[in-house]
Amino acid sequence: QFVSLRQRILSAVQKNATRGDPRSVIRAIDQFCSQKEWAMNVGNEKGCILDSVVSEVNPATVLELGTYCGYSTVRIASLLPPYAKFITLEFNPDFAAVARQVIAWAGLEDKVQLVEGASSDWIPKIKEQFGIKTFDLVFLDHWKEHYLSDTKLMEECGLLRKGSVLLADNVICPGAPDYVEYVRSSPRYKSHYFRSHLEYTKAEENLWYLGIIE
Ligand SMILES: CCCNc1ncnc2c1ncn2[C@@H]1O[C@H](/C=C/CNC(=O)c2cc(-c3ccc(F)cc3)cc(O)c2O)[C@H](C)[C@H]1O
Numbered sequence: 440q441f442v443s444l445r446q447r448i449l450s451a452v453q454k455n456a457t458r459g460d461p462r463s464v465i466r467a468i469d470q471f472c473s474q475k476e477w478a479m480n481v482g483n484e485k486g487c488i489l490d491s492v493v494s495e496v497n498p499a500t501v502l503e504l505g506t507y508c509g510y511s512t513v514r515i516a517s518l519l520p521p522y523a524k525f526i527t528l529e530f531n532p533d534f535a536a537v538a539r540q541v542i543a544w545a546g547l548e549d550k551v552q553l554v555e556g557a558s559s560d561w562i563p564k565i566k567e568q569f570g571i572k573t574f575d576l577v578f579l580d581h582w583k584e585h586y587l588s589d590t591k592l593m594e595e596c597g598l599l600r601k602g603s604v605l606l607a608d609n610v611i612c613p614g615a616p617d618y619v620e621y622v623r624s625s626p627r628y629k630s631h632y633f634r635s636h637l638e639y640t641k642a643e644e645n646l647w648y649l650g651i652i653e
């Protein structure tokens with residue numbers, strides 16, 4: 440019978456990764472996606488950039504928009520200090536179900552809260568529901584046409600402060616031009632991009648790093 444790509448990714452993790460070992464989970468997904476089937480995980484090249492930003496920011500509060508199969512969720516959660524609060528939003532129940540199992544296989548279910556629902560519904564409720572004032576780090580990797588609206592929504596909800604870091608995947612491919620235009624022309628943001636490649640390919644890509652300066 441038909442087995443979805445997300446199920447095949449989960450099976451590859453359960454077959455090849457060691458329970459409780461986040462790095463082996465990441466390796467298993469990267470091997471599957473580079474040798475068997477491409478999937479839109481952030482991948483190892485951009486993943487290393489993500490790791491360095493997480494380590495440098497050393498965030499007490501993190502928000503991820505778009506969990507997908509949990510690849511970047513595992514990368515981020517494995518680097519967080521014990522007191523950190525990490526929320527990842529995923530509105531597709533099938534992806535949420537796979538991501539929960541990938542996160543659990545890595546032994547990180549206590550480090551991250553996977554919330555099933557749309558960012559636009561949940562961002563306004565985060566303060567009261569999770570007792571979070573502002574986010575030290577936000578990783579944007581959901582539908583690209585929602586990067587801008589969700590960033591504005593986070594601003595309006597007072598979830599961003601001076602020093603908050605927004606890290607956005609795919610600003611080149613598939614691209615988020617309105618988002619790039621907005622943050623580049625806004626005096627509130629100091630932006631910087633990390634040159635990289637689209638996951639598992641040689642195509643040019645950037646991770647877009649934004650520091651909020653006021
Ligand atoms: C209310 C809606 C918004 N709120 C939302 N709230 C919660 N969850 C949301 C919201 N919007 C979406 N999601 C979830 O996030 C995930 C979606 C992720 C989307 N990612 C891409 O499209 C992409 C494409 C390529 C790519 C590159 C080259 C190619 F040739 C092909 C593909 C590469 C990449 O690295 C990519 O990340 C997940 C599937 C989806 O259910």
Ligand SMILES: [Mg+2]
Nearest residue numbers: 481580608609
């Ligand atoms: Mg992406």
